[in-house]
Amino acid sequence: MKVIYMDNSATTPLCDAARQAMTEAFELYGNPSSLHLLGVRSERIVNKARGILLGALGDTAKGRVYFTGSGTEANNLALFGTAYAKASNVGKRIVITDSEHPSVSACASELEKRGFQIVRIPTENGIVNEEALLSSVDGKTFLVSIMTVNNESGAEYDIKRLVKLCKRVNPDVIFHTDATQAFMKAQVNAKLTGADLITVSGHKIGAPKGIGALYVSGDVIKRKAISPHIFGGGQEGGIRSGTENVIHIHAFGAAVEYGMKNYSENLKNTEILRKYAVDALSRLDGVRINTPKSERVSPSIISVTVNGIKSEVMLHHLESEGIYVSSGSACSSHHKGVSQAMTAFGLTEDESDSTIRISLGYNNTFDECDALVSSLKSGIATLATKVR
Numbered sequence: 001m002k003v004i005y006m007d008n009s010a011t012t013p014l015c016d017a018a019r020q021a022m023t024e025a026f027e028l029y030g031n032p033s034s035l036h037l038l039g040v041r042s043e044r045i046v047n048k049a050r051g052i053l054l055g056a057l058g059d060t061a062k063g064r065v066y067f068t069g070s071g072t073e074a075n076n077l078a079l080f081g082t083a084y085a086k087a088s089n090v091g092k093r094i095v096i097t098d099s100e101h102p103s104v105s106a107c108a109s110e111l112e113k114r115g116f117q118i119v120r121i122p123t124e125n126g127i128v129n130e131e132a133l134l135s136s137v138d139g140k141t142f143l144v145s146i147m148t149v150n151n152e153s154g155a156e157y158d159i160k161r162l163v164k165l166c167k168r169v170n171p172d173v174i175f176h177t178d179a180t181q182a183f184m185k186a187q188v189n190a191k192l193t194g195a196d197l198i199t200v201s202g203h204k205i206g207a208p209k210g211i212g213a214l215y216v217s218g219d220v221i222k223r224k225a226i227s228p229h230i231f232g233g234g235q236e237g238g239i240r241s242g243t244e245n246v247i248h249i250h251a252f253g254a255a256v257e258y259g260m261k262n263y264s265e266n267l268k269n270t271e272i273l274r275k276y277a278v279d280a281l282s283r284l285d286g287v288r289i290n291t292p293k294s295e296r297v298s299p300s301i302i303s304v305t306v307n308g309i310k311s312e313v314m315l316h317h318l319e320s321e322g323i324y325v326s327s328g329s330a331c332s333s334h335h336k337g338v339s340q341a342m343t344a345f346g347l348t349e350d351e352s353d354s355t356i357r358i359s360l361g362y363n364n365t366f367d368e369c370d371a372l373v374s375s376l377k378s379g380i381a382t383l384a385t386k387v388r
Helices: 016-025 037-056 071-083 102-113 130-136 159-169 218-222 246-261 263-282 311-320 340-345 366-387
Strands: 064-068 093-097 117-121 141-145 174-178 197-201 212-216 287-289 301-306 355-359
Touching: 016 246, 037 064, 037 212, 037 246, 064 071, 071 102, 071 141, 071 174, 071 197, 071 212, 093 102, 093 130, 102 117, 117 130, 130 159, 141 159, 159 174, 246 263, 263 287, 263 301, 263 366, 301 366, 311 355, 311 366
Parallel strands: 093 117, 093 141, 141 174, 174 197
Antiparallel strands: 064 212, 197 212, 287 301, 301 355
16 A cells, blocks of 8 residues: 655654764763764764754854754753743743743743743734734743744744744843744744744654754844753753764754755645645535635644544554655644644634644655545544444
């Protein structure tokens, strides 16, 4: 049975460039902190990848990229690192949206328990409520964290505009964006958007799992407005201790380099494919596409509600025919309950519980989209009958 993989927002297959880079790095076993030749060679590999990421993020001058073990760790570093950088921050305000990834929302909830003020801005229909944002950011707000692309609805937020709105009220506020679902699929540029902190992850763009990074602006570094929350040997400029994962860092850099070289072509292919899939899905009875009303929508993500059929049931029907999608965020799949992101979007709990996420990659094809639609159609016919 042919495998049709349409769960690219959960993770992506290794791209050839990353695979080759990993093979090369297997021979570079020196510790990047060692002063001998083998260590220096490893250090060069790490710094080369750092430079590639900084170039992709639009800041090769003053900003810095700190490698982490995942996008989740990078988000933790962004929130806890800024919260505890200054003793005066304790008790002050952090603003997030009501549909952030769990690696942001769970951090915010923990900080709330520790005495920080957390304000959650509505994102109904995939639109950040700007009025609520402006009324929430004040002189006591030190951090705003708003994702670039929602990992379940596909809504893409105008980070450049949101940064301007927040800094107009409080020029000193730090703006963090979790760009995990946007990097290499949409514009993620520190210089153009003005974002101070940007989270990216390797396994979402063809690199292996277990590698992420946090971009930190020169201004935040200068102000010492971020501090480590993993301590040890002082690697990564003292911000993230622990021996660097040279193999995965090298692969991350290679995947980014490949993604930049093919960005326009890959984006165009995915946009064409998304339109084709959406048009076909729209013709199915009992199916509703949850299209965000945001100005831009991710070309990769399609949220589909199948009336009366639980997402997990439909997911396994598709899997039986070799088609792999998801019932929402992979990071939340082991937790009971409906999707917070989709109820924030405006779905009822029952609708959210009947929603699947199709996430395309540039390597998917029209034939695969046809197979998906055909399998959904047969699933609706047979599973709806069983429900009755």
